[in-house]
Amino acid sequence: MSGRFLDSPIKYLKGVGPAREKILKQELGLHSFEHVLYYFPFRYIDRTKFYKVSEIREHMPFVQLKGKISELQTIGQGPGSRLTAILRDDSGMIELIWFRGIKWVKESLKPGKEYIVFGRPALFNRKFNIPHPDIEELNIAKTSQVQVQLQPFYNVTEKLRKANVDSKGIVKIVKALMEVVNNNVPENLSNEILDRYKLISREDALRYIHFPSNLKDIQAAQNRLKFEELFFIQLHLIKSKLIRAYKNKGVAFSIVGDTFNEFYKQHLPFELTGAQKKVLREIRQDTGTGKQMNRLLQGDVGSGKTLVALMCMLLATDNGFQSCIMAPTEILANQHYEGITEFLNKMNVKVGLLTGSTKKKDRKVLHESLLNGELKILIGTHALIEDTVQFNNLGLVVIDEQHRFGVAQRAKLWKKSTIPPHVLVMTATPIPRTLAMTLYGDLDYSVIDELPPGRKCIKTYHYFDKDRYKVFGFIKKQIDQGRQVYIVYPLIAESETLDLKDLNDGFESIQRAFPKPNYSVSIVHGKMKAADKDFEMQRFAKGETQIMVATTVIEVGVNVPNATVMIIENAERFGLSQLHQLRGRVGRGGDQSYCILMTSYKMTAEGKTRMKTMVNTSDGFKIADVDLKLRGPGDLQGTQQSGVLDLKIADLIKDEAILKAARKEAITILEDSEIYNAPKNNMIIRELGRREHKSTNWSDIS
Ligand code: ADP
Ligand code: MG
Numbered sequence: 001m002s003g004r005f006l007d008s009p010i011k012y013l014k015g016v017g018p019a020r021e022k023i024l025k026q027e028l029g030l031h032s033f034e035h036v037l038y039y040f041p042f043r044y045i046d047r048t049k050f051y052k053v054s055e056i057r058e059h060m061p062f063v064q065l066k067g068k069i070s071e072l073q074t075i076g077q078g079p080g081s082r083l084t085a086i087l088r089d090d091s092g093m094i095e096l097i098w099f100r101g102i103k104w105v106k107e108s109l110k111p112g113k114e115y116i117v118f119g120r121p122a123l124f125n126r127k128f129n130i131p132h133p134d135i136e137e138l139n140i141a142k143t144s145q146v147q148v149q150l151q152p153f154y155n156v157t158e159k160l161r162k163a164n165v166d167s168k169g170i171v172k173i174v175k176a177l178m179e180v181v182n183n184n185v186p187e188n189l190s191n192e193i194l195d196r197y198k199l200i201s202r203e204d205a206l207r208y209i210h211f212p213s214n215l216k217d218i219q220a221a222q223n224r225l226k227f228e229e230l231f232f233i234q235l236h237l238i239k240s241k242l243i244r245a246y247k248n249k250g251v252a253f254s255i256v257g258d259t260f261n262e263f264y265k266q267h268l269p270f271e272l273t274g275a276q277k278k279v280l281r282e283i284r285q286d287t288g289t290g291k292q293m294n295r296l297l298q299g300d301v302g303s304g305k306t307l308v309a310l311m312c313m314l315l316a317t318d319n320g321f322q323s324c325i326m327a328p329t330e331i332l333a334n335q336h337y338e339g340i341t342e343f344l345n346k347m348n349v350k351v352g353l354l355t356g357s358t359k360k361k362d363r364k365v366l367h368e369s370l371l372n373g374e375l376k377i378l379i380g381t382h383a384l385i386e387d388t389v390q391f392n393n394l395g396l397v398v399i400d401e402q403h404r405f406g407v408a409q410r411a412k413l414w415k416k417s418t419i420p421p422h423v424l425v426m427t428a429t430p431i432p433r434t435l436a437m438t439l440y441g442d443l444d445y446s447v448i449d450e451l452p453p454g455r456k457c458i459k460t461y462h463y464f465d466k467d468r469y470k471v472f473g474f475i476k477k478q479i480d481q482g483r484q485v486y487i488v489y490p491l492i493a494e495s496e497t498l499d500l501k502d503l504n505d506g507f508e509s510i511q512r513a514f515p516k517p518n519y520s521v522s523i524v525h526g527k528m529k530a531a532d533k534d535f536e537m538q539r540f541a542k543g544e545t546q547i548m549v550a551t552t553v554i555e556v557g558v559n560v561p562n563a564t565v566m567i568i569e570n571a572e573r574f575g576l577s578q579l580h581q582l583r584g585r586v587g588r589g590g591d592q593s594y595c596i597l598m599t600s601y602k603m604t605a606e607g608k609t610r611m612k613t614m615v616n617t618s619d620g621f622k623i624a625d626v627d628l629k630l631r632g633p634g635d636l637q638g639t640q641q642s643g644v645l646d647l648k649i650a651d652l653i654k655d656e657a658i659l660k661a662a663r664k665e666a667i668t669i670l671e672d673s674e675i676y677n678a679p680k681n682n683m684i685i686r687e688l689g690r691r692e693h694k695s696t697n698w699s700d701i702s
Pocket of ligand 1: 428
C-alpha cells in the first residue's frame with residue numbers, strides 16, 4: 001500500500017496542475033512522489049543570520065537584512081516601469097527594486113516600519129541594490145510559527161523559472177508532499193544496518209533533507225541517504241559481478257604471437273615504461289584465464305595508455321580476435337586512428353575508422369570487412385554502437401575516457417559478441433585507488449603511475465590580465481621558433497551574470513595581435529558542426545595554423561606534440577582537475593612546454609589556492625587531493641566524476657568511509673545465500689529488485 005504512495009503521480013499534490021505536472025516531468029524528470037522526495041536541495045541558506053548594509057560585498061549569493069523602509073517610488077509607466085524603495089539600517093542604506101508586481105508590492109509596504117529583507121545583491125552603477133527581495137514585516141515574522149531557519153534551495157531550469165516555478169516554487173511542492181507523507185515511506189534498510197551505523201529512518205531523512213531545523217538534521221539526513229544510495233549501487237555492482245563470473249566465460253587470449261612480438265621487437269620506437277609493462281602483464285594474466293576481463297586503466301594524461309591499449313589489441317589479433325576502440329569525440333577517434341596506423345604502418349594489420357562522418361560507401365566496405373573478419377582493429381566514436389555494426393568475432397573492447405560514456409552504451413558494445421569480449425576502460429581522471437576500486441565495483445583496476453622518460457616538466461605560470469602584452473610577446477617568440485599555442489576560454493556564450501571574456505571577443509583580439517599573413521589562428525568550440533570542428537583541428541594538427549583558440553572541447557585527449565604553450569583564460573573559473581587535463585595537452589613532444597594561467601585580480605581564496613597548486617605541482621593525484629580538500633562540506637552536489645553512476649547525494653571522494661561501510665554490508669548480504677534470504681533482509685532485496693527494474697542503465701549493465 002505504501003509502495004503505491006511513493007509511485008503516486010505528482011498531479012495529486014496541492015498546487016500541481018496539468019501544466020506544472022508536464023513541465024516538472026520534462027525539465028526535472030519528476031513524475032512521482034518518490035521523485036520529488038529524492039529531488040534534493042543543493043544548498044541551504046541560514047535565515048537566522050543578519051547582515052548589515054555596510055557588509056554587503058560583490059558576489060554574495062544572498063544576504064538577509066533588517067531595517068526601515070522609506071521612499072517608495074514608481075518610476076516610468078507600463079512595461080519597463082519599476083518600483084524602488086530604500087532600506088536603512090544603522091550602517092547605511094540600500095535600494096530595493098521591483099520590475100513586476102509593482103502595484104501589489106507598493107500597496108503592501110508600509111514606510112517607516114521595520115522589515116526583514118532577503119535577496120541577492122546586485123551591482124548597478126557602482127551601487128548595490130536588491131532586485132525582487134523576499135520581504136516580511138519584522139513584527140509579523142517574529143510571531144509567525146513557520147519561520148524557516150535553513151531555507152532549502154533547489155536547482156531549476158530557465159524554462160521552469162519562466163513558468164513561475166523557481167526554487168521557492170519547488171519548496172511549495174515539497175511542502176505539500178510533506179503534509180501527506182505521514183508514515184507512508186517504507187523503510188528499505190534493515191534494522192540491523194540502521195542500528196549499526198546509527199542511521200535515521202528513511203522518512204525522517206527525506207523530511208530533514210528538505211526542511212532541516214538545524215545543521216545536525218542535515219548531517220543525519222545526508223548520512224542516511226548517502227548510505228542508502230551507495231549501498232544499493234554496491235549491491236547491484238557486486239551482484240552483477242558475481243552473476244557474470246558465474247555465467248560468463250570470456251575468450252581466452254592464450255598465446256603471445258607474431259603480431260605482438262613483431263611490433264614489440266621491431267616497430268616500437270621506444271622502451272616501455274615500467275608501469276606500462278606492469279599493466280600489460282596484468283592484462284595478459286586476466287585475458288589468458290578464460291574469464292572475461294573488465295578492467296579500468298587509469299593513468300595521467302600522456303602516460304601512454306593508448307599504446308598499452310594498442311598492444312592489447314595486437315594480443316587479440318594474435319589470438320584470432322577483432323578489437324575496437326571507442327573514443328568520446330570524432331577528433332579523438334581520428335587521432336587514435338592516425339596514431340595507431342602510424343605505429344602499425346610497417347605491419348600487416350588492417351585498421352578501420354568509423355565515425356558519424358564516414359561516408360555511406362566507405363561504411364559498407366567497413367561493415368563487410370568487419371563481418372568477414374578481415375578488419376582486425378576498428379576505431380571510432382558512438383557510431384560503433386549502432387546495430388548495423390557487426391563483428392565477426394569481437395574479442396576486446398577498449399573505451400577511452402570512459403566518463404563520457406554511460407553504462408548502457410558500454411553494455412551495448414559488449415553484446416556484439418556471443419561470448420562477451422574483454423573490456424578495457426581507460427580514464428585520465430585521477431581517483432584515489434581505494435575509491436576507484438569501489439566506484440567501479442565490478443571492474444578490476446590498473447594504474448600507470450609513471451610518465452615516459454625524458455618528458456620535460458611543463459612550466460606553469462600565473463599571470464594577471466594586465467600582463468597580457470607580456471604573454472603575447474612570449475607567444476610570438478614561441479611561434480617564431482616554430483611552436484604552436486592553445487588559448488582556452490571557459491564558455492562559448494556569455495552568461496548573463498558572470499563577466500567572462502567571450503570566446504569570440506578573444507578570437508578577434510588574438511587575430512588583431514597576430515595578424516595574417518604571418519600568423520593564422522584556428523577556432524574550435526562546442527557549438528560548431530563536427531565536420532567544421534574537425535577541419536579546424538586538423539589544420540592546427542598539421543601546423544597550418546599556429547594558434548588554436550578553443551573552449552574546453554580540446555580538454556580530452558587531443559595530441560599535437562608541436563604545441564608547447566597552453567594559455568588558459570579566466571583560469572579561476574576552472575576546477576583543478578579540468579586545469580590539469582588542459583595542461584596535459586602540451587608537453588607531448590620533445591620541446592619545453594608552458595602553461596599560463598590568466599586571471600583577473602579578483603579571485604576567491606579557493607581560486608588562489610587552485611592557481612598555486614597548478615604552479616607548484618604536476619602530479620595528478622596530488623592535484624586530485626587538493627581538489628578534494630577545497631570542496632568544503634555542505635555542498636551537496638559533489639563531484640559526480642563518474643557520470644556512470646548518476647549520484648544524487650553521495651560524493652565518491654568525500655564519502656569514502658560511508659562507501660566502504662556500504663560495500664562491506666553489500667558483500668555480507670550477497671556472499672551468503674542464507675543471509676540473502678533471511679527475512680530481516682527482505683526489504684533490502686525487494687528494494688534492489690525495484691531499483692534494478694526501474695533503471696534502464698542498471699538493467700543493461702550485466
Ligand atoms: P595517454 O593516452 O595516456 O594520454 P598516449 O598514449 O597518448 O597517452 O601517449 C602520449 C605520447 O607519449 C604519445 O605520443 C605516445 O606515443 C608517447 N609514448 C607512449 N609511451 C611511451 C614510452 N614508453 N616512451 C616514450 N613515449 C611514449
Ligand atoms: Mg589518451
